Amino acid sequence: MDAVQRILKELNRLGQEPPSAEEIRxxxxxxxxxxxxxxxxxxxxxxxxxxxxxxxxxxxxxxxxVNKVPPIADLQRAANTYLTADxxxxxxxxxxxxxxxxxxxxxLGPADVVSY
Numbered sequence: 070m071d072a073v074q075r076i077l078k079e080l081n082r083l084g085q086e087p088p089s090a091e092e093i094r095x096x097x098x099x100x101x102x103x104x105x106x107x108x109x110x111x112x113x114x115x116x117x118x119x120x121x122x123x124x125x126x127x128x129x130x131x132x133x134x135v136n137k138v139p140p141i142a143d144l145q146r147a148a149n150t151y152l153t154a155d156x157x158x159x160x161x162x163x164x165x166x167x168x169x170x171x172x173x174x175x176x177l178g179p180a181d182v183v184s185y
Contacts, residue, residue: 070175073159077177080157084148087141 088096161168165182172178 070171070177073161073177074175077154077157077159080148080152081154083152084145087145 159172159177161172165180165184169178169180169182172180
């Protein structure tokens with residue numbers, strides 16, 4: 070449960086604190102441009118457009134090659150809109166008899182148990 074709580078805490082932090090300069094540099098270094106370093110990476114990147122062509126291919130490629138993180142205010146607004154506890158579902162796989170009490174203790178309940 071500790072790992073789940075740490076992940077949720079970090080997601081909450083995204084809406085409360087701006088990313089550090091180091092985090093921004095790391096995100097920019099992982100730019101989509103590096104997807105085109107291999108043939109399979111190129112095919113994978115382009116398949117995203119081919120499967121859902123909601124914009125012209127030149128706009129899609131331009132977006133892929135942008136090497137900047139969105140403005141911090143936009144990042145925090147998105148985090149506060151989409152990464153809220155009300156919008157999230159935690160999925161755990163394992164022994165329900167053991168996990169359900171741990172969820173409740175961590176304040177992450179109630180649990181919906183699905184058995185197959």
